[in-house]
Amino acid sequence: MPLREFQCINCGEKFEELVRNGTKVVCPKCNSQELESLISSFGFKGSTKSSAMQGGCGTCAGGHCSTCH
Numbered sequence: 001m002p003l004r005e006f007q008c009i010n011c012g013e014k015f016e017e018l019v020r021n022g023t024k025v026v027c028p029k030c031n032s033q034e035l036e037s038l039i040s041s042f043g044f045k046g047s048t049k050s051s052a053m054q055g056g057c058g059t060c061a062g063g064h065c066s067t068c069h
Helices: 048-053
Strands: 003-008 014-018 035-038
Antiparallel strands (some): 003 035
């Protein structure tokens, strides 16, 4: 049962949802089903300085995205 991050295309709301098989995910703000699945940042917690010094955080591989700072 993965916890996933979404952003609503309709209103821009960002939220997390516990997704199970058959789960219909809807925006908690506007009830839209037009959602974009985001790359979760929880996998990058820890020492971001050392990741950036090694050429990126794993998302951008160049040290230039918001998770590298």
